[in-house]
Amino acid sequence: MSTLTLIQAVNDGLKTAMRGDERVLVLGEDVGPKGGVFLATEGLTSEFGPERCFDTPLSEDGIIGTAIGMAVNGLRPVAEIQFQDFIFPAFDQIVSEAAKLRYRSGGQYTAPMVIRTPYGGGIRGGLYHSQSGEAYFAHTPGLKVVIPSTPHDAKGLLLASIADPDPVLFLEPKALYRSVKGEVPEGDYRVDLSTLRTVRPGKDVTVFCYGAMVPVCERAAQQAAEQGIDCLVVDLRTLTPLDEEGVLEAAKATGRVVTVHEAPRFCGYGAEISALIAENVIEYMEAPIRRVTGFDTPFPNTLEHHYMPDERRVLDAIESVARF
Amino acid sequence: MTMTEADLLTVIEADGGTPPDFDTGLSDAELRRAYRAMLSVRAFDDTCMKLQRAGRIGFSIPNRGIEATQVGAASALRPTDFFFPSYRDFGMALYLGVPPVEMMHNMFGDALDSAKGRQMPVHFSFTEPIKYFSISSPIGTHIPQAVGAAYAFKLRGEDHVSLVSFGDGGTSSLGFHSGMNFAGVWKAPVIFLCQNNGWAISCPSDHQTASDGFAIKAAAYGMPGITVDGNDLLAVHQVVSEAAERARKGEGPTLIEARTYRMGGHSTSDDPTKYVPAEELAKWAEKDPVERFRRYLAKRGLWDEALEERLQAEVSAEVRDAAKVAENTPGPGLETIFSDVYAQLPPHLRRQGEAAFDLAKRKGEAGAGDGAFPL
Ligand SMILES: Cc1ncc(C[n+]2csc(CCOP(=O)(O)OP(=O)(O)O)c2C)c(N)n1
Ligand SMILES: [Mg+2]
Numbered sequence A: 001m002s003t004l005t006l007i008q009a010v011n012d013g014l015k016t017a018m019r020g021d022e023r024v025l026v027l028g029e030d031v032g033p034k035g036g037v038f039l040a041t042e043g044l045t046s047e048f049g050p051e052r053c054f055d056t057p058l059s060e061d062g063i064i065g066t067a068i069g070m071a072v073n074g075l076r077p078v079a080e081i082q083f084q085d086f087i088f089p090a091f092d093q094i095v096s097e098a099a100k101l102r103y104r105s106g107g108q109y110t111a112p113m114v115i116r117t118p119y120g121g122g123i124r125g126g127l128y129h130s131q132s133g134e135a136y137f138a139h140t141p142g143l144k145v146v147i148p149s150t151p152h153d154a155k156g157l158l159l160a161s162i163a164d165p166d167p168v169l170f171l172e173p174k175a176l177y178r179s180v181k182g183e184v185p186e187g188d189y190r191v192d193l194s195t196l197r198t199v200r201p202g203k204d205v206t207v208f209c210y211g212a213m214v215p216v217c218e219r220a221a222q223q224a225a226e227q228g229i230d231c232l233v234v235d236l237r238t239l240t241p242l243d244e245e246g247v248l249e250a251a252k253a254t255g256r257v258v259t260v261h262e263a264p265r266f267c268g269y270g271a272e273i274s275a276l277i278a279e280n281v282i283e284y285m286e287a288p289i290r291r292v293t294g295f296d297t298p299f300p301n302t303l304e305h306h307y308m309p310d311e312r313r314v315l316d317a318i319e320s321v322a323r324f
Numbered sequence B: 001m002t003m004t005e006a007d008l009l010t011v012i013e014a015d016g017g018t019p020p021d022f023d024t025g026l027s028d029a030e031l032r033r034a035y036r037a038m039l040s041v042r043a044f045d046d047t048c049m050k051l052q053r054a055g056r057i058g059f060s061i062p063n064r065g066i067e068a069t070q071v072g073a074a075s076a077l078r079p080t081d082f083f084f085p086s087y088r089d090f091g092m093a094l095y096l097g098v099p100p101v102e103m104m105h106n107m108f109g110d111a112l113d114s115a116k117g118r119q120m121p122v123h124f125s126f127t128e129p130i131k132y133f134s135i136s137s138p139i140g141t142h143i144p145q146a147v148g149a150a151y152a153f154k155l156r157g158e159d160h161v162s163l164v165s166f167g168d169g170g171t172s173s174l175g176f177h178s179g180m181n182f183a184g185v186w187k188a189p190v191i192f193l194c195q196n197n198g199w200a201i202s203c204p205s206d207h208q209t210a211s212d213g214f215a216i217k218a219a220a221y222g223m224p225g226i227t228v229d230g231n232d233l234l235a236v237h238q239v240v241s242e243a244a245e246r247a248r249k250g251e252g253p254t255l256i257e258a259r260t261y262r263m264g265g266h267s268t269s270d271d272p273t274k275y276v277p278a279e280e281l282a283k284w285a286e287k288d289p290v291e292r293f294r295r296y297l298a299k300r301g302l303w304d305e306a307l308e309e310r311l312q313a314e315v316s317a318e319v320r321d322a323a324k325v326a327e328n329t330p331g332p333g334l335e336t337i338f339s340d341v342y343a344q345l346p347p348h349l350r351r352q353g354e355a356a357f358d359l360a361k362r363k364g365e366a367g368a369g370d371g372a373f374p375l
Helices: A006-020 A044-048 A060-072 A088-098 A134-138 A151-163 A213-226 A244-254 A269-284 A311-322 B028-053 B067-074 B090-095 B100-108 B142-155 B174-186 B233-248 B278-285 B289-299 B305-327 B347-363
Strands: A002-005 A024-028 A053-055 A076-080 A114-119 A144-146 A168-173 A181-184 A197-200 A205-209 A231-235 A238-240 A257-264 A290-294 B082-084 B162-167 B190-196 B225-229 B254-259
Touching: A002 A006, A002 A151, A006 A024, A006 A044, A006 A076, A006 A151, A006 A168, A006 A181, A024 A060, A044 A053, A060 A076, A060 A088, A088 A134, A114 A151, A134 A144, A134 A238, A134 A257, A134 A269, A144 A151, A151 A168, A151 A181, A197 A213, A205 A213, A205 A244, A205 A311, A213 A231, A213 A257, A213 A311, A231 A244, A244 A269, A257 A269, A257 A311, A269 A290, A290 A311, A311 B347, B028 B067, B028 B090, B028 B100, B028 B233, B028 B289, B028 B305, B067 B090, B067 B162, B067 B190, B067 B233, B067 B289, B082 B142, B090 B100, B100 B305, B142 B162, B142 B174, B142 B190, B174 B190, B190 B233, B225 B233, B233 B254, B233 B289
Parallel strands: A024 A053, A024 A076, A076 A114, A114 A168, A144 A168, A205 A231, A205 A257, A257 A290, B082 B162, B162 B190, B190 B254, B225 B254
Antiparallel strands: A002 A181, A144 A238, A197 A231
């Protein structure tokens, strides 16, 4: 065990995967000698050589397209997209190609690969260094979408994603890169995909969240506890395929639900959770399900702290469902 | 890249001289204005770096070393042309008369910022006194857009041009290839200005292409490609003037590769000492574009110490005052989160805005984070 930040855990996960399997390689912009703009790939080129960790030309379409080719020919690429905001030139390769390859070839061809990318706000990055685009990808059958919120899960989920037979979009909450620290086991271990994590048990209100919203919800839950509202906080960890059983159990446990994400509200991931609960266990619900989200606007710069859900907003929603 | 320095189009010689009978195409007043703009870029740049280090703004992009390319290109065009700049183009705005205070409002993201504090610093957007198109972070997206704007000029029979500026890294983007292709097919009046400053963050420019430089790519898209010494203001002015003339006459697009060098980090969040070879930096320091142009002006009798002192005092006062004004301007109002998403505020956004105001009243305002930018 060592105590690592989330970004160090990602780095450790990459090194562990590359040491354990020589088919694993890392490509992207500035991932080589610089070690990535957030230093997720620091030390990889020196340890594994420029054939296994290297810089590409500035083309996300090229990065993902070539990664698919590597994956169909025996390699296990881990591609970095510098910011999730810059993934869109590769949208076609991800959505039309990687995600559909198994299906369209009757299972003959598959693209076991991981696309790592930092997402979310909190760094004064404005419209294009702050977005949370998970819903675009969670809507895509054939693609798995994973979001860690702790160093332990970052490494364990990354190793599970690299070992997974399907393409995985691994969204890293950049706001947590250096702000959270935690115990991380040495060597290889896996956190199973499609399993949620109970962050905190509770009996009054269930709060579903993921990524950078997890610590926000934990703090809101603490504040709620001071008023006697006992919150069950759930970190979803994998958005697709979702741990539906786990979600329904957690919803039933309290009968009062709040969902939280930074991404815009309309057609956001919270809507899926809400619909899942409404369709399956509405008879257990004691209050309307409330969504706390970013606004349905682009991501602002100076006012980003007003845009992103904070403890105030989460607590307000918790109170309103608790008192309904 | 194998292309030798001898192949570069260069005008200003090391001692400040030019070839005999060389016509700059610029009046004495314009030459001085160009020089002043370069000094202004440097003052603006230095001030922003200091403001960032002091934590008073979040981010900046160094422009040192690129001034001759920026100002040389801007000085070859007209105020009626359409500029599609990159984030590293302070000199285009400053030469063309954008007041430094307008740029500072963006750097501080305040209420008077033309983009209402929504964008990161260095993402300028102006309609006056020139069409300086709103900068987007995703690399290369503006390249086909400039071609479309050029097509509109052509369709209306106007003799204006678009200038689109991007980096060596930008040539790898999808937008570069589709933009070049469309411009060639349409014979659109557009000038592609590739600022090859040696680096795309930490990746050297020979990681972007296996071809001998970038200008050669023009051939495949059916247009002329020219490589110019990007630290030579007069050379850049000349090639951009020629490209503009061709475009205005209906002869279509040109790709210009300006060879220059990024004399700082990629941004205030970057540490270039980790990857930029010191010898290379030292070599380029000797080719400083501002000193080079100053030598030229001196040789022409257009520069002396007194002028230098006066201009330096003017530009630094201008930038200092601009920073002071912007720093004392309040931040944008909460309503700016919700406006300009659409021409008209839709009901669901009105409700979201009202809920935000209501919450602020009941529970207090959101607290600002530290917001340190890592890139
Ligand atoms: C599509 C996209 N991918 C990645 C980035 C991150 N990024 C910002 S600037 C940059 C390098 C650009 O290099 P170049 O085009 O040479 O311009 P320069 O910064 O040298 O002026 C990168 C990779 C981005 N902004 N957009
Ligand atoms: Mg460059």
